[in-house]
Amino acid sequence: MKKNWPILVVDDEDVMCESMAAWLREDGYRVDTASNGKEAVQLACGSDYAICFVDLKMPGGMDGIETMMEIHRVRPDASIIIITAYATVDTAIQAMKEGAQEYIVKPCNPQEISMLVSRILKLKKLQSENAILRKKLTRQYRHHDIITKNPRMEEILALTQEVASLRSTVLIRGESGTGKELVARAVHFSGSRAEKPFIAVSCAALTETLLESELFGYEKGAFTGANGQAKGKFELADGGTIFLDEIGDISPKLQADLLRVLQERRFYRVGGSQEVEVDVRIIAATNKNLSDEVQQGKFREDLYYRLNVIEIRLPPLRERREDIPLLAEHFVQRISSELGKDVNGISAEALKLLIAYDWPGNVRELENVIERAIVTCHNGALDESDFSWLQHDGVMTQGWEVPDVSLGELERRAIVAALERKHGNVKEASTALGIDRSTLYDKLKRYEISH
Amino acid sequence: MNDLCLVPVGNIPAKALDWIENVVAEWFPMPIRRLPSVSIPAGAYDEKRKQYQSVEIMKMLAQSAPRDAARVLGITDVDLAIPMLSFLFGQAQFEGPIAVVSLCRLHQEFYGLPAQESLLRERTAKEVLHELGHTFGLVHCSEPTCAMSLATHIELVDSKAEQYCAHCGLQLVQRFSREVKV
Numbered sequence: 001m002k003k004n005w006p007i008l009v010v011d012d013e014d015v016m017c018e019s020m021a022a023w024l025r026e027d028g029y030r031v032d033t034a035s036n037g038k039e040a041v042q043l044a045c046g047s048d049y050a051i052c053f054v055d056l057k058m059p060g061g062m063d064g065i066e067t068m069m070e071i072h073r074v075r076p077d078a079s080i081i082i083i084t085a086y087a088t089v090d091t092a093i094q095a096m097k098e099g100a101q102e103y104i105v106k107p108c109n110p111q112e113i114s115m116l117v118s119r120i121l122k123l124k125k126l127q128s129e130n131a132i133l134r135k136k137l138t139r140q141y142r143h144h145d146i147i148t149k150n151p152r153m154e155e156i157l158a159l160t161q162e163v164a165s166l167r168s169t170v171l172i173r174g175e176s177g178t179g180k181e182l183v184a185r186a187v188h189f190s191g192s193r194a195e196k197p198f199i200a201v202s203c204a205a206l207t208e209t210l211l212e213s214e215l216f217g218y219e220k221g222a223f224t225g226a227n228g229q230a231k232g233k234f235e236l237a238d239g240g241t242i243f244l245d246e247i248g249d250i251s252p253k254l255q256a257d258l259l260r261v262l263q264e265r266r267f268y269r270v271g272g273s274q275e276v277e278v279d280v281r282i283i284a285a286t287n288k289n290l291s292d293e294v295q296q297g298k299f300r301e302d303l304y305y306r307l308n309v310i311e312i313r314l315p316p317l318r319e320r321r322e323d324i325p326l327l328a329e330h331f332v333q334r335i336s337s338e339l340g341k342d343v344n345g346i347s348a349e350a351l352k353l354l355i356a357y358d359w360p361g362n363v364r365e366l367e368n369v370i371e372r373a374i375v376t377c378h379n380g381a382l383d384e385s386d387f388s389w390l391q392h393d394g395v396m397t398q399g400w401e402v403p404d405v406s407l408g409e410l411e412r413r414a415i416v417a418a419l420e421r422k423h424g425n426v427k428e429a430s431t432a433l434g435i436d437r438s439t440l441y442d443k444l445k446r447y448e449i450s451h
Numbered sequence: 452m453n454d455l456c457l458v459p460v461g462n463i464p465a466k467a468l469d470w471i472e473n474v475v476a477e478w479f480p481m482p483i484r485r486l487p488s489v490s491i492p493a494g495a496y497d498e499k500r501k502q503y504q505s506v507e508i509m510k511m512l513a514q515s516a517p518r519d520a521a522r523v524l525g526i527t528d529v530d531l532a533i534p535m536l537s538f539l540f541g542q543a544q545f546e547g548p549i550a551v552v553s554l555c556r557l558h559q560e561f562y563g564l565p566a567q568e569s570l571l572r573e574r575t576a577k578e579v580l581h582e583l584g585h586t587f588g589l590v591h592c593s594e595p596t597c598a599m600s601l602a603t604h605i606e607l608v609d610s611k612a613e614q615y616c617a618h619c620g621l622q623l624v625q626r627f628s629r630e631v632k633v
Contacts, residue, residue, distance in 0.1 A: 013534065015504065015506050015533075015534055016533075016534040016535060018506065019505070019506050019533035019534060019535065019536075019542075020533065020534075020535045022542065022543075022544070022545060023533065023535070023536065023542075025545045025590075026543070026545055026585050026590060026591060026601075027590060027591045027601065028590035028591060083535070106534060106535050107500070107532060107533075107534065107535060107536055107537040108535065108536065108537060109536070109537050109603070110536050110537070110538070110539070110601075110603040111603035111604060113535070113536065114601060114603055
């Protein structure tokens with residue numbers, strides 16, 4: 001690993017250069033040396049040095065600070081460590097202001113230099129991992145990864161590209177499992193904020209006070225247990241996007257706080273007296289009809305209009321049945337490779353079954369159903385028999401006797417039954433129901449089901 | 452010739468040289484030649500730091516040692532340093548023939564403690580294995596008990612074992628047999 005992080009030592013004294021290089025080579029690093037600034041810059045042009053040790057005082061030609069600035073010009077990511085004697089510490093501090101990462105006073109303790117090098121390289125490793133992950137994420141959430149040939153969905157994808165670079169608030173509406181967060185990520189990662197954080201918050205999963213401190217952070221002593229200041233999601237998302245899922249579930253107080261953030265882009269931390277200013281794009285999502293909620297006085301009208309600048313309505317899967325074969329094929333390929341199973345396709349009969357089903361849990365339910373089928377499948381392709389349980393579970397539309405109860409009661413029973421089957425495990429129950437955990441919590445609250 | 456030349460730099464007790472011969476013989480199957488003592492080069496002393504520049508001592512070893520020696524290991528009792536670092540337990544040419552080990556900071560007396568001969572022997576053996584390992588291209592090892600782990604203070608020397616870990620040991624055997632025809 002160390003050989004991937006070459007080091008340059010720049011000093012006009014040969015003894016200093018060579019002895020330092022020898023010491024670092026013993027640690028496994030590839031080390032080059034240069035006896036003046038000009039030579040150092042030439043070497044830096046040809047090699048991507050992770051660290052450059054540069055002596056501050058080099059008589060004749062470029063001094064340490066000039067050398068550092070020139071190296072930075074060709075290798076902006078190189079960390080410069082200025083080497084100085086006691087007499088020139090003030091100048092070394094000046095060098096730090098000019099962009100040096102550290103300075104060391106020679107002679108220094110071997111432990112000091114060893115720790116300094118490993119600390120800088122650890123940081124570099126994290127930075128490069130972070131860059132790789134960001135690239136992966138960007139690739140993962142490009143709109144091309146939303147699989148569809150449905151004209152309405154294609155219009156929506158075109159819209160996400162159009163609005164990606166704006167700062168306007170977006171409201172995504174759609175049933176649970178339709179991919180609201182995926183669309184929000186597509187908006188974020190297609191726009192100019194892609195390099196900045198995307199922070200998702202599920203508003204239904206938390207109580208009012210918890211959600212308030214989660215969103216806005218808190219000051220030390222704001223409440224029992226607030227032992228120090230903590231940043232909220234709005235601050236963490238500064239420069240990027242915050243995705244507020246299940247926005248229809250927030251309390252009237254939080255609605256008022258959120259309205260203020262939307263209007264002024266600033267807020268107070270819980271227990272704080274200083275305003276915090278942020279540049280955050282808000283994308284909200286809900287599976288409720290917010291205009292109905294406004295009519296009923298449950299949701300502030302002014303907030304609704306602030307959120308609803310650009311509205312994206314995601315159709316349920318049953319309204320885009322032509323996507324079911326595409327999505328099913330995609331999930332089979334992805335899940336079988338993730339699970340290390342040799343399942344490569346899905347039979348035409350099985351697809352017919354899947355197309356006929358109504359998918360109340362939408363794409364997420366389809367994904368879960370395919371995963372379950374792959375886990376239990378012993379052939380190279382999924383066929384009808386791998387989905388027989390789907391019929392037996394009593395959720396197929398055909399041949400199922402509907403009990404004479406209200407829709408709400410039906411849902412309540414389904415939830416209770418799922419919880420019983422999963423021994424009270426909310427996460428597993430939500431997976432079985434094909435809805436996400438926050439939606440299940442919301443429904444548990446609504447139906448007053450204790451678990 | 453495939454000899455390892457052991458060179459006392461300054462006045463080194465015969466007992467210490469015996470310890471070194473024993474540990475070298477255990478790990479490196481090559482003839483060991485004990486050369487007469489040489490004096491420390493005058494230019495090596497740094498008046499300001501009251502220490503000796505190891506680079507100067509290594510240069511002197513390179514010039515004075517027999518040309519046919521496979522390795523030259525200098526042993527000194529003076530405090531070694533390089534311009535950048537405040538001290539060194541020893542230094543080696545990476546994948547080169549010259550190495551030097553200082554006994555100065557291996558003595559308990561250096562830390563104001565009573566002399567302890569067995570501890571000095573152990574520390575000397577570990578540092579000799581460490582520096583000779585570098586001459587055969589071994590880099591610092593992350594296993595703290597391996598002789599090749601980096602010791603930046605004496606407690607870290609003490610936490611090493613008088614041997615290489617399995618990984619470094621295997622590498623040493625491969626590199627040694629490639630280079631030295633026994």
